Amino acid sequence: MNFGFTEEQDLLREAARRFIEQRCPIGEVRRLAETEKGFSAEIWQEMARLGWLGLTLPEAHGGSGLGWIDLVVILEETGRGLVPSPLPASTLAATAILENGDAAQHGRWLPALAAGSRIGTVALMEEGGALDPRRIGVRGVRDGDGFVLSGRKTLVSDPTSADLFVVSFRCGDGPDDVALAVVEAGAPGVVAKSFPLIDATKRLGNLDLDGARIRGDQVLGAAGGAAARITRLLNQCAIAVTAEMAGAAERALRITVDYANERTQFGQPIGHFQGVKHPLAEMYVDIESFKSLLYYAAWALENRPHEVSRYASLAKAYATDAFVRTGIDSIQLHGATGFTVEYDIQLYFKRSKWARPMFGDAAAHYERALALRGV
Amino acid sequence: MDFDLTPEEEAFRSEVREFLAANLPPPAERSKLGADFINEWWRKIREKRWIGFDWPREMGGGGGTVMQQYILKEEMLNAKAPPLGSDYTGLGWVGPAVIQFGTDEQRKRFLPDILDSKSAWCTGYSEPGVGSDLASLRCRAVRDGDDYVVNGQKIWISLAHIGTGIYTMVRTDPDVSKYDGISCLLIPLNTPGIEVRPIKSFAGDHFKDLYNEVFFHDVRVPVANRVGREGQGWEILCSALQRERSGIAEVNRHHKALERLIKLAATSRIAGEPALENMEMRKRLAAFDARIEACRLTGLRVLTRQVQGKLGDSDASIGKLHNCNLLVAMSETAMELLGGASPYLGDTEASVGRGKWQIGALGWPTTVIGGGTPNIQKNIIAERILGLPKD
Numbered sequence: 177m178n179f180g181f182t183e184e185q186d187l188l189r190e191a192a193r194r195f196i197e198q199r200c201p202i203g204e205v206r207r208l209a210e211t212e213k214g215f216s217a218e219i220w221q222e223m224a225r226l227g228w229l230g231l232t233l234p235e236a237h238g239g240s241g242l243g244w245i246d247l248v249v250i251l252e253e254t255g256r257g258l259v260p261s262p263l264p265a266s267t268l269a270a271t272a273i274l275e276n277g278d279a280a281q282h283g284r285w286l287p288a289l290a291a292g293s294r295i296g297t298v299a300l301m302e303e304g305g306a307l308d309p310r311r312i313g314v315r316g317v318r319d320g321d322g323f324v325l326s327g328r329k330t331l332v333s334d335p336t337s338a339d340l341f342v343v344s345f346r347c348g349d350g351p352d353d354v355a356l357a358v359v360e361a362g363a364p365g366v367v368a369k370s371f372p373l374i375d376a377t378k379r380l381g382n383l384d385l386d387g388a389r390i391r392g393d394q395v396l397g398a399a400g401g402a403a404a405r406i407t408r409l410l411n412q413c414a415i416a417v418t419a420e421m422a423g424a425a426e427r428a429l430r431i432t433v434d435y436a437n438e439r440t441q442f443g444q445p446i447g448h449f450q451g452v453k454h455p456l457a458e459m460y461v462d463i464e465s466f467k468s469l470l471y472y473a474a475w476a477l478e479n480r481p482h483e484v485s486r487y488a489s490l491a492k493a494y495a496t497d498a499f500v501r502t503g504i505d506s507i508q509l510h511g512a513t514g515f516t517v518e519y520d521i522q523l524y525f526k527r528s529k530w531a532r533p534m535f536g537d538a539a540a541h542y543e544r545a546l547a548l549r550g551v
Numbered sequence: 552m553d554f555d556l557t558p559e560e561e562a563f564r565s566e567v568r569e570f571l572a573a574n575l576p577p578p579a580e581r582s583k584l585g586a587d588f589i590n591e592w593w594r595k596i597r598e599k600r601w602i603g604f605d606w607p608r609e610m611g612g613g614g615g616t617v618m619q620q621y622i623l624k625e626e627m628l629n630a631k632a633p634p635l636g637s638d639y640t641g642l643g644w645v646g647p648a649v650i651q652f653g654t655d656e657q658r659k660r661f662l663p664d665i666l667d668s669k670s671a672w673c674t675g676y677s678e679p680g681v682g683s684d685l686a687s688l689r690c691r692a693v694r695d696g697d698d699y700v701v702n703g704q705k706i707w708i709s710l711a712h713i714g715t716g717i718y719t720m721v722r723t724d725p726d727v728s729k730y731d732g733i734s735c736l737l738i739p740l741n742t743p744g745i746e747v748r749p750i751k752s753f754a755g756d757h758f759k760d761l762y763n764e765v766f767f768h769d770v771r772v773p774v775a776n777r778v779g780r781e782g783q784g785w786e787i788l789c790s791a792l793q794r795e796r797s798g799i800a801e802v803n804r805h806h807k808a809l810e811r812l813i814k815l816a817a818t819s820r821i822a823g824e825p826a827l828e829n830m831e832m833r834k835r836l837a838a839f840d841a842r843i844e845a846c847r848l849t850g851l852r853v854l855t856r857q858v859q860g861k862l863g864d865s866d867a868s869i870g871k872l873h874n875c876n877l878l879v880a881m882s883e884t885a886m887e888l889l890g891g892a893s894p895y896l897g898d899t900e901a902s903v904g905r906g907k908w909q910i911g912a913l914g915w916p917t918t919v920i921g922g923g924t925p926n927i928q929k930n931i932i933a934e935r936i937l938g939l940p941k942d
């Protein structure tokens with residue numbers, strides 16, 4: 177047994193951190209946040225060349241053939257740098273297609289996603305925020321070999337950049353009559369809309385389906401009986417968000433520790449006061465704790481499939497509360513400086529507002545963890 | 552990252568399981584056998600070299616790896632087996648200090664009794680004016696020929712009233728820095744001039760005779776009983792405090808407590824409604840689950856660093872803080888759920904569950920204050936890990 181990263185993973189992390197520091201430092205993040213698209217096409221291409229966009233895809237599909245722990249490493253680093261890009265969303269869409277699609281579907285979409293020539297995203301959440309696939313409301317009505325889809329998906333990442341959406345929908349009245357399909361952007365009845373966010377480095381919005389027709393070859397796997405597969409995808413999404421949160425929360429802590437060592441009041445660095453140093457120690461404990469849950473959940477994806485839901489939920493729930501608290505405490509410990517647009521800490525505070533509801537808030541995940549233990 | 556056991560680790564686990572199946576009687580039978588059972592049990596696991604399993608074989612230990620030791624402890628806890636030996640402190644940090652810093656003669660003299668559950672060491676750090684700031688300790692040892700003469704007082708010494716020896720930090724040199732003037736003496740408690748006076752805790756019968764004052768009046772201790780060099784005491788103490796780690800026993804205890812807490816919630820009401828339908832209570836229970844699991848998994852990350860020889864000197868503090876929080880928060884949640892039954896002490900018709908939760912609600916200082924308070928753990932993290940200024 178071994179609960180550490182491999183040397184290769186440490187190197188991957190170092191390389192990622194260096195790349196982000198050089199190509200997408202925080203000034204660039206701020207600049208991109210102001211643009212309409214919200215990310216840089218050049219950096220996107222470079223990430224494709226580094227193999228990050230198809231990190232967990234097999235080499236046969238243009239991927240790097242790495243595993244979920246490696247992906248967690250990359251997402252921690254993009255989260256740490258607040259790198260604006262559809263990398264997380266597109267990776268999750270590719271994962272869904274890889275795990276649920278057939279050979280033809282793999283060939284049609286995966287190489288393009290790995291190369292970055294197309295961008296994917298997932299549209300799983302709906303109003304109310306339920307995690308249970310049995311409560312999916314978007315409906316698909318049989319139409320020849322395909323379906324006609326209607327309903328709204330919420331909290332869709334990168335809605336206006338995405339070329340394709342992996343959508344969950346209801347295809348019958350039984351609890352497990354649910355399915356996954358790839359919906360193409362711009363098709364009739366498909367409207368994706370992005371709205372202004374507290375965290376300007378992200379893009380988020382709705383996918384409205386109004387009589388959108390999909391062919392049979394857009395359905396991933398069998399239509400119906402997909403509840404377990406949708407749950408697995410949702411777990412992967414929750415794990416990915418938690419990895420981004422881990423990197424961001426660590427960076428927020430580091431920024432605040434540095435400030436506490438620099439800022440002097442009453443003749444000494446404020447980090448000398450326990451009212452400052454103890455909340456920082458508590459942040460550290462919380463961040464290390466949810467990282468432990470995160471790493472186990474990511475490992476379980478490939479090694480203990482039946483444990484994934486429990487640990488993904490414990491990780492996302494713990495992380496959500498901890499990151500929100502880290503955001504608020506970090507600002508407070510900066511004093512008035514923390515309230516300025518100029519200091520970077522505000523960007524991390526705002527990131528915690530984005531992270532809270534993504535793929536289930538703390539309440540939803542704690543509820544699911546309880547249900548899983550029969551309470 | 553790989554949570555599966557290696558084939559060798561798996562084989563060792565099977566060995567432990569088979570041994571337990573063959574040798575550990577069910578709890579009811581154990582209590583009938585009483586002392587006979589426990590003595591026989593210790594003899595058997597001693598034969599397997601599972602007491603002091605991670606000590607070197609040439610010193611009477613089992614030469615087990617860190618991972619094997621972890622597997623052994625986990626299997627023993629799962630089987631609800633008695634502890635691995637009775638000399639908790641001896642096995643925990645006195646023996647390891649002798650192994651790391653002692654002489655061959657000391658190893659021959661002290662280690663066998665620890666392994667055979669014949670000694671019962673206690674720990675003498677704290678003094679009336681010396682708590683969190685341990686390095687300021689004053690209990691004085693003055694060299695006189697082949698002896699030290701010890702004068703002073705220790706306080707809050709757990710188990711000294713039933714102990715055989717006290718592992719004591721004393722000041723041998725008052726003229727150097729407070730860290731450099733401390734030495735470590737192993738003092739038999741039957742040495743003339745030692746007086747042990749029990750202190751009563753408020754927690755009542757369940758925690759009675761917990762800790763003591765220990766007075767030293769011109770106590771002569773042979774220099775041969777000093778572990779390490781004169782002035783090496785602080786280093787020995789820091790390494791011993793790290794050994795109070797492991798934490799897996801704690802996690803096991805929290806898991807069981809949470810199960811009991813959920814059962815209690817299932818039969819309790821909050822403002823007239825079933826407690827398990829109260830959203831705030833549900834979130835609280837699930838958050839306990841998350842923290843216990845986080846504590847367990849963080850412990851495994853620490854274990855991995857230990858195997859790789861990369862253990863940090865503050866790795867124990869995260870677990871300690873979680874333990875403190877969980878213990879108090881879970882027992883207070885239980886008291887809340889017990890409602891009108893919560894103030895009653897003991898097993899009466901007014902109490903629920905034989906008054907077990909009340910014991911927890913009174914006894915938490917053993918965990919929270921003993922071994923260093925939460926504030927001190929936060930200082931350690933802030934200063935040693937995050938690099939903030941020292942207090």
Ligand SMILES: Cc1cc2nc3c(=O)[nH]c(=O)nc-3n(C[C@H](O)[C@H](O)[C@H](O)COP(=O)(O)OP(=O)(O)OC[C@H]3O[C@@H](n4cnc5c(N)ncnc54)[C@H](O)[C@@H]3O)c2cc1C
Pocket residue numbers: 450673674675676677681682683684706707708709710761762916917918920921922923924925926927930942
């Ligand atoms: C059940 C039990 C068993 C024990 N067994 C033993 C034993 O066997 N051997 C032994 O040597 N000792 C033992 N102790 C003593 C224990 O180690 C000390 O009680 C503990 O280290 C705290 O010291 P103190 O009680 O003197 O409190 P103090 O150090 O006086 O602290 C009082 C309060 O002030 C806070 N405080 C102190 N300094 C700081 C600071 N720098 N920053 C912020 N807050 C601070 C503390 O957190 C605490 O809340 C035992 C204690 C208990 C309760």
